[in-house]
Amino acid sequence: MKQAKSLGEFEILILAALIRLGDQAYGVAIRDEIESRSGRPVSIGALYPTLSRLEKKAYVTSSIGEPTAVRGGRAKRYYALTAHGVKQLEKSSHILFKMLHGLPGWPTGTTS
Amino acid sequence: MKQAKSLGEFEILILAALIRLGDQAYGVAIRDEIESRSGRPVSIGALYPTLSRLEKKAYVTSSIGEPTAVRGGRAKRYYALTAHGVKQLEKSSHILFKMLHGLPGWPTGTTS
DNA sequence: GTTATTTAATATACATTGTAAGTATTATCA
DNA sequence: TGATAATACTTACAATGTATATTAAATAAC
Numbered sequence: 001m002k003q004a005k006s007l008g009e010f011e012i013l014i015l016a017a018l019i020r021l022g023d024q025a026y027g028v029a030i031r032d033e034i035e036s037r038s039g040r041p042v043s044i045g046a047l048y049p050t051l052s053r054l055e056k057k058a059y060v061t062s063s064i065g066e067p068t069a070v071r072g073g074r075a076k077r078y079y080a081l082t083a084h085g086v087k088q089l090e091k092s093s094h095i096l097f098k099m100l101h102g103l104p105g106w107p108t109g110t111t112s
Numbered sequence: 113m114k115q116a117k118s119l120g121e122f123e124i125l126i127l128a129a130l131i132r133l134g135d136q137a138y139g140v141a142i143r144d145e146i147e148s149r150s151g152r153p154v155s156i157g158a159l160y161p162t163l164s165r166l167e168k169k170a171y172v173t174s175s176i177g178e179p180t181a182v183r184g185g186r187a188k189r190y191y192a193l194t195a196h197g198v199k200q201l202e203k204s205s206h207i208l209f210k211m212l213h214g215l216p217g218w219p220t221g222t223t224s
Numbered sequence: 225g226t227t228a229t230t231t232a233a234t235a236t237a238c239a240t241t242g243t244a245a246g247t248a249t250t251a252t253c254a
Numbered sequence: 255t256g257a258t259a260a261t262a263c264t265t266a267c268a269a270t271g272t273a274t275a276t277t278a279a280a281t282a283a284c
Contacts, residue, residue, distance in 0.1 A: 006152060008241080008270050009121045009204070016211040028232065038207040040118060046272045048234065053270075071281040072231030090217030092121070095150040096208055097219055099128040105202030107209055120241050120270080140261065158243045160263065165241075183252040186261045 007092040010050055011059075013040065015089040018060065018081050026065070026076035027051070051079060059085030119204040122162055123171075125152065127201040130172065130193050138177070138188035139163070163191060171197030 007015070017033040018025045030051075031042045054060045060079050067075045081089070100106055119127070129145040130137045142163075143154045166172045172191050179187045193201070212218050 005269090006121060006242095009118060009124065009208070010271060012121070012208065013211050016215060019215055020211075026232080034211065038210040040207045043271095043273060044232085045234090045274065050271070052234090067280065069281085070231085071229075072279080073281075074230090074232050074279045076232070086216070089215075093208075093212045093215070093218060095152045096121070096124065096205075096212075098150045099125050099132075099146065100205045100208075101219075103128060103131055103201075103205070104198070106205060107213075117240090118271095122242060138261080155242095155244060156262085157245065157264090161265095162242070164263090179251070181251080183259055186250045186259095188261065 006095065007088055010046070011054060012089065012092050012096075013038065013042075014047070014050060014054065015059065015081060015085055016093075018079055019086075019089075023078065023080070025079045030079070054085070055079075058082055059088055118207065119200055122158070123166060124201065124204055124208075125150065125154075126159070126162060126166065127171065127193060127197055128205075130191055131198075131201075135190065135192070137191045142191070166197070167191075170194055171200055 013034050014030060017030045017037075020037070021029055021033055027044065027047055031044055031047055034040060034042050051060065051062070055062055060081055062077050062079045065076045065078055067073050125146050126142060129142045129149075132149070133141055133145055139156065139159055143156055143159055146152060146154045163172065163174070167174055172193055174189050174191045177188045177190055
């Protein structure tokens with residue numbers, strides 16, 4: 001079996017969102033983060049199976065939080081990257097960067 | 113709802129390689145371009161089916177060249193992006209950029 | 225206190241993309 | 255003419271991506 005498999009495109013987006021969200025990374029927040037930052041639509045039903053696979057591969061861990069005192073305040077499942085997950089994300093993003101930077105349409109210089 | 117489907121990770125790499133290779137983009141050259149530029153291994157058997165799917169989706173076109181007078185100089189199939197393919201690649205690379213830039217491990221500042 | 229509404233997570237089923245292993249074709253070299 | 259090299263194609267399957275539907279748990283409203 002070949003190790004060092006590369007992440008899929010959606011997996012990359014999810015892992016990036018986890019870093020950006022820090023300790024507030026639960027399902028709906030992850031969806032919102034990806035959609036608002038990138039404009040890419042994310043269906044909630046697409047998200048959870050992918051999170052579940054990332055967890056099975058030990059790129060993320062998850063834990064259930066406390067219910068909150070707001071309407072619908074069901075306990076959330078929070079996700080966090082493992083060191084392994086960070087490494088994989090860096091690897092995949094480097095590969096993409098090396099292939100994409102400088103091409104037409106690739107943002108130049110600093111952006112925010 | 114179903115509009116502007118995003119490209120897979122490998123598809124992105126292939127389309128980027130096509131731009132970089134210009135009129136020299138045939139199977140083996142595409143493989144070499146991705147491997148030498150990014151370090152990501154590409155099996156030739158993984159490449160052709162993906163090229164074929166990209167062609168079916170009208171992101172690329174292909175044409176057979178002339179045999180060349182070198183050992184094993186079988187006629188090559190050359191691939192090129194369509195305008196549609198360029199647009200899709202730009203869309204996907206923008207999404208990735210927006211999610212990835214600024215994260216730990218993301219190359220900073222000027223591109224080499 | 226029973227029912228409605230809200231937020232969130234899970235389950236199911238299927239479509240798309242990614243990949244290896246093996247096969248075929250066509251060229252030159254010895 | 256048999257060996258070898260470069261390239262392409264085929265097949266079969268694994269992994270990833272996705273939508274729809276359902277369940278769960280909380281408060282609000284009556």
